Amino acid sequence: xxRTEQAGPLPAGLLRRSCMAAxxxxxxxxxxxxxxxxxxxxxxxxxxxxxxxxxxxxxAGEVIGLVGENGAGKSTLMKIxxxxxxxxGGEIEIDGDRVDRLSVNGSMRAGIAFVHQExxxxxxxxxxxxxxxxxxxxxxxxxxxxxxxxxxxQAKPLLDQLGADFRPDTKVADLSLxxxxxxEIAKALSLKARLVIMDEPTSSLTVTETNRLxxxxxxxxxxxxAVIFISHRLGxxxxxxxxxxxxxxxxxxxxxxxxxxxxxxxxxHMIGRDLKTLYGPPAxxxxxxxxxxxxxxxxxxxxxxxxxxxxxxxxxxxAGLVGSGRTELxxxxxxxxxxxxxxxxxxxxKVGLRSPRxxxxxxxxxxxxxxxxxxxxxxxRISHNISLASLKSLSRRGIVDGAAERREAEAQKKNLDxxxxxxxxxxxxxxxxxxxxxxxxxWLSMQPRVxxxxxxxxxxxxxxxxxxxRLMRELSDRGVGILMISSDMEEVIGVSDRIAVMHEGxxxxxxxxxxxxxxxxxxxxxxxxxxxxxxx
Amino acid sequence: xxxxxxxxxILILVVGTVVAIxxxxxxxxxxxxxxxxxxxxxxxxxxxxxxxxxxxGIELSVGSIIALLGVIFVDLVSLGTVNWSVAFAAVLAxxxxxxxxxxxxxxxxxxxxxxxxxxxxxxYRGVAxxxxxxxxxxxxxxxxxxxxxxxxxGRFYGxxxxxxxxxxxxxxxxxxxxxxxxxxxxxxVGKNEEAARYSGxxxxxxxxxxxxxCCGLTAVAAVFIAMYTRSISPSSHGNFYELYAIAAAxxxxxxxxxxxxxxxxxxxxxVLLQVLQNLVNLLGIPSSLNFAVMGSxxxxxxLADQQFYRTRKSVARAAG
Numbered sequence: 001x002x003r004t005e006q007a008g009p010l011p012a013g014l015l016r017r018s019c020m021a022a023x024x025x026x027x028x029x030x031x032x033x034x035x036x037x038x039x040x041x042x043x044x045x046x047x048x049x050x051x052x053x054x055x056x057x058x059x060a061g062e063v064i065g066l067v068g069e070n071g072a073g074k075s076t077l078m079k080i081x082x083x084x085x086x087x088x089g090g091e092i093e094i095d096g097d098r099v100d101r102l103s104v105n106g107s108m109r110a111g112i113a114f115v116h117q118e119x120x121x122x123x124x125x126x127x128x129x130x131x132x133x134x135x136x137x138x139x140x141x142x143x144x145x146x147x148x149x150x151x152x153x154q155a156k157p158l159l160d161q162l163g164a165d166f167r168p169d170t171k172v173a174d175l176s177l178x179x180x181x182x183x184e185i186a187k188a189l190s191l192k193a194r195l196v197i198m199d200e201p202t203s204s205l206t207v208t209e210t211n212r213l214x215x216x217x218x219x220x221x222x223x224x225x226a227v228i229f230i231s232h233r234l235g236x237x238x239x240x241x242x243x244x245x246x247x248x249x250x251x252x253x254x255x256x257x258x259x260x261x262x263x264x265x266x267x268x269h270m271i272g273r274d275l276k277t278l279y280g281p282p283a284x285x286x287x288x289x290x291x292x293x294x295x296x297x298x299x300x301x302x303x304x305x306x307x308x309x310x311x312x313x314x315x316x317x318x319a320g321l322v323g324s325g326r327t328e329l330x331x332x333x334x335x336x337x338x339x340x341x342x343x344x345x346x347x348x349x350k351v352g353l354r355s356p357r358x359x360x361x362x363x364x365x366x367x368x369x370x371x372x373x374x375x376x377x378x379x380x381r382i383s384h385n386i387s388l389a390s391l392k393s394l395s396r397r398g399i400v401d402g403a404a405e406r407r408e409a410e411a412q413k414k415n416l417d418x419x420x421x422x423x424x425x426x427x428x429x430x431x432x433x434x435x436x437x438x439x440x441x442x443w444l445s446m447q448p449r450v451x452x453x454x455x456x457x458x459x460x461x462x463x464x465x466x467x468x469x470r471l472m473r474e475l476s477d478r479g480v481g482i483l484m485i486s487s488d489m490e491e492v493i494g495v496s497d498r499i500a501v502m503h504e505g506x507x508x509x510x511x512x513x514x515x516x517x518x519x520x521x522x523x524x525x526x527x528x529x530x531x532x533x534x535x536x
Numbered sequence: 537x538x539x540x541x542x543x544x545x546i547l548i549l550v551v552g553t554v555v556a557i558x559x560x561x562x563x564x565x566x567x568x569x570x571x572x573x574x575x576x577x578x579x580x581x582x583x584x585x586x587x588x589x590x591x592x593g594i595e596l597s598v599g600s601i602i603a604l605l606g607v608i609f610v611d612l613v614s615l616g617t618v619n620w621s622v623a624f625a626a627v628l629a630x631x632x633x634x635x636x637x638x639x640x641x642x643x644x645x646x647x648x649x650x651x652x653x654x655x656x657x658x659x660y661r662g663v664a665x666x667x668x669x670x671x672x673x674x675x676x677x678x679x680x681x682x683x684x685x686x687x688x689x690g691r692f693y694g695x696x697x698x699x700x701x702x703x704x705x706x707x708x709x710x711x712x713x714x715x716x717x718x719x720x721x722x723x724x725v726g727k728n729e730e731a732a733r734y735s736g737x738x739x740x741x742x743x744x745x746x747x748x749x750c751c752g753l754t755a756v757a758a759v760f761i762a763m764y765t766r767s768i769s770p771s772s773h774g775n776f777y778e779l780y781a782i783a784a785a786x787x788x789x790x791x792x793x794x795x796x797x798x799x800x801x802x803x804x805x806x807v808l809l810q811v812l813q814n815l816v817n818l819l820g821i822p823s824s825l826n827f828a829v830m831g832s833x834x835x836x837x838x839l840a841d842q843q844f845y846r847t848r849k850s851v852a853r854a855a856g
Contacts, residue, residue: 388735400717
């Protein structure tokens, strides 16, 4: 994506000021306690500017909230700090020494530790063994046996310090997600970490567990350990951060001091543009309900029932926090998970969907979240991926009609503007956006009644995103009912005609376009507010 | 025919030429006819193995199935109570049933293919030995079944019927694997079962069908082999035949990870293995070294292929 030099009016001023500060103040000693200083960090990928002149300083015992939309550059910045990715421009200083190239080892030596979204633990080993992996205390002797007692003894104070409620010899597989995070943090402490970077640590935690984690952050702070807290949950950021850095489109658009941290301010800086520009209104008012869920219960939260309907010609956004049961519900509708109660109706008729095959026979298709694993066969040709679900109609007496298959692939390539040299190329050779179009093409070569999109634009660049949205609208205008699961607030608000918000396995409420605000969605998602349900 | 198959063909021609130069008897009609017969016998069940390997599984009980179905067939025919064609149909049905059971254990009971078919290997061998009281099964003295013998062990202008059967089966299986909807589904399931299921493919049915095809073809091969050896000692008949089949499939470009392979490759793999066997005999190499020669050639071939592939990839990367 070519980047224009113009930024929103308010953040541009802020940015300029921070750049000036960096060039005018002598770097060493400019900020008394900052042991880590990033100046003008840029990262260019072919065709994409992931980071553009970002400055960030970290002082001992400081909690920095790092917020920004998906794709704003947060993870790239963190990868640079971890030494996984090399910056294409800018300077990194650790304890006043300039580091030319931060390697993974260099980052570890500097005391930077990560608590990842996907935890990097060996779940067949105990908590203590994970904390000291690669540095196990040995009994001595030629066999290099592990001194398990010493291992547990050394792990205990680390875990106690974090208020852990489990023994060091507990197998990680038996721990809850929150407890696993404590193991990761204990591991960081054992490595004498000075900076712990937490990437969406609370996304899968319950409220109690979240509060406990926030308390742990307080303890780290007391130990003079700095924390970078990356989260979409602005309430938590507000609660815990001393300072907030806002990234947007690869730039640091604002740094807010403790007194300036307000949810509204953060959102304004994060978004920085009018959300409604995404929205293309439907051509006609929605028709009858093509998909209805009545008190559907899944094994994920058997005690909670969900009911909603998707109408023909409508895009229904399904919002909610990660772990609220949206994906599980979609899986149930697509026949991947059994339904424990309630019923699913298609065009008003009750159906039993026991496998994806049956769902597809009823015209219910899913564009899955993990397209590389569940959506595509990467080593298959593009044309073979497109025909995979409709192969029987492209064959005669069980033999594939190769010419018809090619024609269909070419038609879909043109129709969806799939950018490839040839439809005989491997699907894996395409960019993310084009891969998603191939998944979509697979379903469009058939007759969809209901299309479920699970995180339709994850990992897709902005240009391709807009094309996907346009295609969704085109489909809905053709009378297809669209159910879109998304964690991207901009997407949910910008694309949906109506939003259903899930909270802990149940629908917390519906919102009409007039009620679409980030606050409304969020407060339903966290199960806090009762917003009057939109008229069905 | 892709690059890999071409390499295999060249290797066969090179090995064949070298053997023919050292020992011209390699090209004698008798030797060629014998080798062709063996290619037919081993090729039929190697094709079946390829289907299972492409589905992402493995079938280890092939040798034991050949022993068990062999003794049953010989017994049924020599008893004379049923016509040989009925016996053939019965053995074929039993083979398919065995495949069905394997497939269901793998897809419904979710057992690993290796475990299921390893148990099959032990069970069928044991049953075969029990069935004949560990005695050698054979036809009674003087018994003859002219039609059956002509069909299965006869020659057409010197071409053994087993090879003709193999060619016919190869053509059918090539259409099934490379042209049919089932074949496409099989590759899809082998490569990415989850994506296949998400596309509405009945994955467990496809996998089960692969085992039915494999064991069915093995049953056909069992009859040919039984009529070739004419007597079956159930403790050794068909020993290690599954490994010949797996080796042929792997040589022919099937990946044990599933989703890759071609019929032409398996055919060439089978041919190469039999030429190597023949080479050991004709070049006066001690026959005890038979397996060692085969293993070494396969290892070198796979290694060379891997090396070639890597160089090509890095060249492509440097160019890109």
